[in-house]
Amino acid sequence: MTQYPYRSLNEYYRNLFGKKTAKISLDGGFTCPNRDGTLSTSGCIFCSAGGSGDFAEDAALTIAQQIETGRAQTQNKWPNACYIAYFQAFTNTYAPVEVLRAKYEEALAQPQISGISIATRADCLGDDVLDLLQELSHKTKVWVELGLQTANEHTAEFIRRGYPNQVFAESVEKLHRIGIPVVAHVILGLPGETVEDMRNTIDFLNRLPIHGIKLQLLHVLAHTDLAALYEAGDYIPLEKEAYLELLCHCISRLRPDIVIYRLTGDGDKNILLAPLWSLHKRDVLNGLHQLLKKKQIHQGDSYST
Ligand code: SF4
Numbered sequence: 001m002t003q004y005p006y007r008s009l010n011e012y013y014r015n016l017f018g019k020k021t022a023k024i025s026l027d028g029g030f031t032c033p034n035r036d037g038t039l040s041t042s043g044c045i046f047c048s049a050g051g052s053g054d055f056a057e058d059a060a061l062t063i064a065q066q067i068e069t070g071r072a073q074t075q076n077k078w079p080n081a082c083y084i085a086y087f088q089a090f091t092n093t094y095a096p097v098e099v100l101r102a103k104y105e106e107a108l109a110q111p112q113i114s115g116i117s118i119a120t121r122a123d124c125l126g127d128d129v130l131d132l133l134q135e136l137s138h139k140t141k142v143w144v145e146l147g148l149q150t151a152n153e154h155t156a157e158f159i160r161r162g163y164p165n166q167v168f169a170e171s172v173e174k175l176h177r178i179g180i181p182v183v184a185h186v187i188l189g190l191p192g193e194t195v196e197d198m199r200n201t202i203d204f205l206n207r208l209p210i211h212g213i214k215l216q217l218l219h220v221l222a223h224t225d226l227a228a229l230y231e232a233g234d235y236i237p238l239e240k241e242a243y244l245e246l247l248c249h250c251i252s253r254l255r256p257d258i259v260i261y262r263l264t265g266d267g268d269k270n271i272l273l274a275p276l277w278s279l280h281k282r283d284v285l286n287g288l289h290q291l292l293k294k295k296q297i298h299q300g301d302s303y304s305t
Pocket of ligand 1: 032033034035042043044046047048089090091121147
């Protein structure tokens, strides 16, 4: 029997590896076309200086050293765990393919590393990168995480995502065809979005062959353009109750086979301006589980093809 009324990541990993599995967040020293001037120099409106990798290890260290540091932090707690090397910061397929190969292979050569997860943009997956990912997937577990954030094209433009939904859909299909599971990132509470918009985003993803989803709360981080909107009173972050209700809608609507990788945001408390309630992740998850139970909601209850 499953512990939660949805397909949780812990359960997925346990079925896959048979033991505790943890991710080590890495900074491979990449940048992003949305920040280096190729598409834009300003980036997504919510993107911090760390390029969505504020918890990643220190980019000044080698990949091997980053993994060693990350493993040392959890070794006492989980001595027998296996680890996923998670290339998190910035756009982790945005470099010549031989540079990518060297970084990925360095990660995979480290002890206890059982797979690799690569966060990137849907517009940064050329054929040479896809060939490399396919080759690696014959030797180890490989996941690709793609940021959709929203299926509302107007919101996507407002947050400066930098590509239309079609590009995202095509990349998911290409990765699926070569056997790479895709985890889609969705942000709840984007400026101007209604509950209907967020439901539409779930419906859009339900129609694609994604394997997993991260549902993240929009965080206002210091020194971002979103912070300027928030400080001017032009963006009001979600309250906890509204966020929990939204999660219930999304879980109920989500295709039953999709693994839920995340249900809360992960804002660095040193730069998080709002919502501060999100720092209490345990409270948020407890509140969600109580609400799901009270409303008797299970993943896929209101999913329709
Ligand atoms: S794609 Fe990621 S790294 Fe690039 S600007 Fe947007 S949030 Fe930042």
